[in-house]
Amino acid sequence: MSPVSVAIDGPAGAGKSTVAKLVAERLKFLYIDTGAMYRAVAYLCVKENVDCSDTSAVDKLVKEHEFRFEEGRDLGLLVYVDDQDVSAYLRSPDVSERVSLVAALPEVRSRLTQWQRAFAKTHSVVMDGRDIGTVVLPDATVKVFLTANVEERARRRQQEYHERGFDVSLGEIIESMTQRDKLDSERELAPLTSAPDAVHIDSTGKAIDVVVDEIMRLVERAHVR
Ligand code: CDP
Numbered sequence: 181m182s183p184v185s186v187a188i189d190g191p192a193g194a195g196k197s198t199v200a201k202l203v204a205e206r207l208k209f210l211y212i213d214t215g216a217m218y219r220a221v222a223y224l225c226v227k228e229n230v231d232c233s234d235t236s237a238v239d240k241l242v243k244e245h246e247f248r249f250e251e252g253r254d255l256g257l258l259v260y261v262d263d264q265d266v267s268a269y270l271r272s273p274d275v276s277e278r279v280s281l282v283a284a285l286p287e288v289r290s291r292l293t294q295w296q297r298a299f300a301k302t303h304s305v306v307m308d309g310r311d312i313g314t315v316v317l318p319d320a321t322v323k324v325f326l327t328a329n330v331e332e333r334a335r336r337r338q339q340e341y342h343e344r345g346f347d348v349s350l351g352e353i354i355e356s357m358t359q360r361d362k363l364d365s366e367r368e369l370a371p372l373t374s375a376p377d378a379v380h381i382d383s384t385g386k387a388i389d390v391v392v393d394e395i396m397r398l399v400e401r402a403h404v405r
């Protein structure tokens with residue numbers, strides 16, 4: 181049987197990675213967090229002091245370093261740069277602030293898109309990101325566009341930052357999230373947008389399990405279980 185794919189796209193903090201991980205766990209599919217791949221490139225730029233919008237400098241950096249992605253124990257993606265596990269550094273405010281800049285660069289996108297497609301060729305996957313249903317896997321078995329209102333998305337992110345030891349005000353998070361969503365939606369290449377055949381789910385005020393159940397029903401309806 182050929183591999184099955186569940187594509188989950190949407191703006192920051194909509195709950196994509198949380199629900200994608202749980203759906204993957206239930207289906208015993210591989211969970212691929214494509215945002216972590218873009219974050220790895222942004223992390224490297226921060227570490228090496230490279231301007232994230234400087235196309236040639238970022239391309240050079242990506243070519244000179246070795247990236248490796250592995251399934252982690254809690255089903256999250258483990259990200260290695262030059263054999264060093266950098267997974268713990270990818271969600272810092274510093275990286276979040278810059279990631280949309282590297283994600284707009286054509287070379288970076290084409291390289292990461294190839295890696296993502298390679299995973300889906302050999303494994304059944306639940307993949308989350310911004311362009312999975314539109315560009316990376318246009319023939320995905322199930323496509324979901326997950327949203328929530330910006331206040332709720334920002335509150336969720338604030339709680340996550342707090343748990344990681346970063347205290348950031350709600351206003352600052354709303355501002356940087358809105359800015360990132362704007363950059364992601366307005367870029368020329370693979371912008372954040374719903375595929376025409378994606379099912380829209382608004383997770384505002386919804387418990388995680390309720391969203392997971394909705395997606396599981398879509399998978400069941402597609403007759404892949
Ligand atoms: O978790 P959160 O929604 O905050 O972000 P993420 O999924 O980790 O993605 C971080 C950033 O990577 C996004 O804001 C996009 O700029 C970029 N990204 C992308 O362009 N395409 C994807 N398929 C996934 C992420």
Ligand code: CDP
Nearest residue numbers: 192193194195196197198336383386387388
């Ligand atoms: O991947 P994305 O940026 O879309 O969001 P996430 O990192 O999965 O979710 C952000 C936070 O919202 C997580 O801490 C989840 O536990 C929480 N969440 C929630 O409270 N209710 C939901 N229906 C989904 C996520």
